Amino acid sequence: MEEIKKEIDVSDWHSNLAYDEWTPLPVPGPRASARYKHAAAIVDEKLYIVGGSRNGRYLSDVQVFDLRSLTWSNLKLKPEASADNIEDGSLQEAFPAISDHRMMKWGNKLLLIGGHSKKPSSNMSVRFIDLETHVSGVIDASGRIPVSRGGHSITLVGSRVFVFGGEDRNRKLLNDLHVLDLETMTWDVVETMQPPPAPRFDHAAAAYSERYLLIFGGCSHSIFFNDLHVLDLQTMEWSQPHVQGDTVTPRAGHAGTTIDDNWYIVGGGDNSNGCLETLVLNMSKLVWSISANVGARHPLASEGLSVCSASILGEKILVAFGGYNGKYNNDIFVMRLKPGESSRPKIFRSPAAAAAAASVTAAYALAKSEKLDFPPAVGNPTPNGIGNGDSLSGKDLSNRIETIKEEKRELESRIEEARSENSKLREKTDEVNSSHSELSQELQSVQGQLISERSRCFKLEAQIAELQKALESMESIEKEVEMLRKQKSELEQQEAEEATVQRQGSGRGGVWRWISG
Structure with a gap:
């Protein structure tokens, strides 16, 4: 990490960045705590970090990083007022500790969909954070609500959010597809044709041209994927198109964001090694390329990190935060993107x-x-006018x-x-x-x-553990029985001795009586 650190002018940092190179931002004051499997979104040049995990503990805080002043702040949330709370006088939790959830901006709110928490529910939850009032609560949704899960993907297409895959609270892998209509807050199951991607979690998803849903990578409980699947949202057909360009290694826990025709993939790993390359998929041509590399054990070669895109004074940049690669990270990294021509759509021709x-x-x-x-x-007239x-x-x-x-x-x-x-x-x-x-x-x-x-x-294994406990219990019982047997033997011996003494005593009394008489 030391080799890419550079001196940056905090007041004008965005104009001093090199193109296509990850650079850590200086943070003069306190920082958000290190974490992974959090959710992130950029709104009005501010990076919002919500929840996540650290050392097996779920987090419930909301941290805000100002991309202009390069300072962190803590957003204090207020619980949503409801009739039930007013009647019983209780104060509900403003925001629960949560991890492996997904977040997106919708209007003046941040919507948080799914995730794991200490108090899991059977159905997928949709929470909101109002960025104007700082009120947080749960949005009531109807329809065919999917089961609760984490490690899924959400993709916004128009006013619809497509939710794919994930892992439920019983660790069952999923590859179902659901859609949430944000206008009516109604859930439905999406029926598709052709084989869908294999069940997976911690994958990445993106939308292209308001028509195609792309799924990349992820893992099962034993396999890491590097495949690309495409769903045509008009025909609802899954396909696995041929992709050209650089070789892509399998990964899970990576993060992705789209800018124009390009889909940027950062980080991820396979539980043994982190992925060092930042990938770019040209979605109009289906060509993979590598835009940047980092060193081994670099914070960006992590699982469970986040990446967002932002525009600072007309400059398009990527902003990455957090992750875990043997240690939890809380650095902010940015990459300035080269201006490029927008290519014509050529995607997925049959x-x-x-x-x-x-x-x-x-x-x-x-x-x-x-x-x-x-x-x-x-x-x-002829062409020459004659x-x-x-x-x-x-x-x-x-x-x-x-x-x-x-x-x-x-x-x-x-x-x-x-x-x-x-x-x-x-x-x-x-x-x-x-x-x-x-x-x-x-x-x-x-x-x-x-x-x-x-x-x-x-x-x-659970039965074996129970039997082992039973055996241990049996051993202790046998020891107690043996001890009781010893005690019984000692008592019997003592009683026998006392009986002997009594018999001898009664005999001596008789002789003295006879002599005295």
């Missing part, structure tokens, strides 16, 4: 669309190469039309060939999808068996 586009391109190229220029009409004065005869015009028709038939024949080839490609794609579906089902079956076996192992 084989049919690609073949059709290729056919049109080929036809255009053929027409251009053969110079199919139409002659000027009779009496119209009157032609001549006219085509009926025979010449007929020949020219016939030539054009022949060329048209040739183009149509080539387009038909392209369609035939596209049909073959579609059949191959269907075969691959069918094979992938079978493999996915088999994988899910194996994973289900593993989960059941793991559950059985847990039960057996």
